Amino acid sequence: MFPHLSPFQSFIDVAINVCQQDPEAVGLAAGGSWASGELDAYSDLDLVLVLSRKLAPDTEQMQAYASKFGPLLASFRGDHVGEPRLLIALYESPLLHVDIKFLTPNEFYQRVENPVILWERDQQLTSIIDKSEAVYPPFDFQWTEDRFWVWMHYAALKIGRGECFEAMDFLSFVRNMVLGPLLHGKHKGLPRGVRRAETTFNPIDLGRLLKTVAAPDRKSLILSLTEAMNLYEELRDELAPVALLKNRKAQAAVVQYLTTIQQ
Known part of the structure; x- marks a missing residue:
């Protein structure tokens, strides 16, 4: 094993031992970079803990179980990503970011990837x-x-008003929600925001x-807003199904509006 992976393996060894001692534990698996073979010193751990009893979405029960794996510095439920069965945790000694999804066997049938069974x-x-x-949402x-x-017009309004930081944040949102996933699709990858864009996209697209x-x-x-609109149009026209209903009227109106704030 590479030296930088030893903290991950040490944590996993403890977690497996905890599960083995729990008669209601069904299995422990690892997804994300562990499953894809991309784990490095800067990775977090994405664990799937399957139990015969249902713990999620009870935060206190999830935290109590997670504390058996090591000393918890902080943890919270993944409501912000629409996943109340997820506990996002920071462990001490070594300092590790670990996402633990608490599932029952029936819930394990619906998954976005096939994790490595630990x-x-x-x-x-x-x-x-x-x-x-496993089905990843397309x-x-x-x-x-x-x-x-509508988003592009909103961003143009912020620029027009001089709310530069608000507009910058919105462009970041568009990269993560639209442009990154489209570029991943162009490169035959999963639509995972701008994850690993630096090593996945070709130099021109990057x-x-x-x-x-x-x-x-x-x-x-x-x-930047003009480039975002142009890039979206090109990727949409290249990748979208023929049945897509393109809102050309809204597009033309927003492009025209952008010229008014350039003056």
Whole structure:
């Protein structure tokens, strides 16, 4: 094992031992960078803990179980990402960020990836994986098109008013929600925001994405917003299904409005 991975393995060894001692523990698995083989010294751990009893979304019970794996510095439930079964935890000695999803066996059937099984009782997780399929939510082109030009007009309003930092934050949102996932799709990857964009996208696409990053001034923001609209249009037209209903009227109106704040 590489030296920088030893803290992860030490944590996993303790977690497995805890599960083995719990008769209601069904299995422990690791997803994310562990499952994809991309784990490095800067990774967090994405664990799936399957129990016969339902703990989530009871935060106190989730925290109590997680504390068995090591000394907790802080933890909170993943409501902000729409996942109340997730506990986001920071452990001490070594300092590790660990996401633990608490599931029952029936809930394990619905998953976005096939994690690496670290430990299981009576091959129960293996059996579930063999009987079901992992499905990552696809990028929704129509949902995005229905919102994109409204978003662009909103960003233009912020620029026009001189709210530079608000506009910068909104462009970051667009990169994470729209441009990054589209570029991942172009490169045959999962629509995971701008995750690992620096090593996944080709130099030309990475350069285009970089142009959507603005400085906190009007000229830079207008250029970045224009680039975001152009890049979206190109990727949409290249990747979207033929049945997509494009809102050309809204697009033209927003492009025209942007010219009024350039003056």
